[in-house]
Amino acid sequence: MNRRRTAILIMMSTLGLGLVTALALSQEGGFIEKGRRLYVRHCAACHGVDGKGNGPAAVSLKTPPPDLTRLQPEGETFPIYRVMNVIEGEKVVPAHGSREMPIWGTIFRRARGEALMRSDIYALARYLEAIQAKRSP
Numbered sequence: 001m002n003r004r005r006t007a008i009l010i011m012m013s014t015l016g017l018g019l020v021t022a023l024a025l026s027q028e029g030g031f032i033e034k035g036r037r038l039y040v041r042h043c044a045a046c047h048g049v050d051g052k053g054n055g056p057a058a059v060s061l062k063t064p065p066p067d068l069t070r071l072q073p074e075g076e077t078f079p080i081y082r083v084m085n086v087i088e089g090e091k092v093v094p095a096h097g098s099r100e101m102p103i104w105g106t107i108f109r110r111a112r113g114e115a116l117m118r119s120d121i122y123a124l125a126r127y128l129e130a131i132q133a134k135r136s137p
């Protein structure tokens with residue numbers, strides 16, 4: 001292969017990679033933004049606009065809503081599957097007494113169908129991942 005052809009090939013593959021990355025990034029941003037909107041609408045009343053558990057409805061609950069900016073244990077990756085399961089709520093057996101948080105899986109499925117319910121819960125989890133408190137080592 002001559003040099004010019006190699007250069008063109010490298011250029012084209014770099015361009016392609018850039019495009020794929022840009023697309024992936026805008027998808028990512030899309031989920032987080034969608035999750036943020038869902039969060040403000042459905043979750044902030046209890047968990048607070050900032051996710052720290054101080055929403056206006058928190059005082060009327062027996063269990064204080066947990067701080068959602070601290071779901072990621074130090075030095076570990078964000079537990080996205082656990083978080084999605086908790087939000088969905090249909091397979092979760094509460095440790096003590098009954099759960100106070102609504103079962104969002106059932107609510108979103110009734111309103112939007114199975115597939116959109118899944119993507120809503122995924123978006124919510126990605127939003128929560130984005131608001132995790134950064135811990136200094």
Ligand code: HEC
Nearest residue numbers: 042043046061063064065066083086087099100101104124
């Ligand atoms: C009615 C108040 C209320 C609303 C609304 C609510 N939550 Fe909760 N949430 C709670 C409470 C209380 C708990 C603690 C478990 C329990 O008692 O149900 C909890 C627990 C959680 C947990 C588990 C945290 C952990 O440490 O494992 C997650 C994640 C969560 N909520 C996310 C959400 C999301 C996302 C929404 C919106 C779709 C939402 N919550 C809406 C009250 C609420």
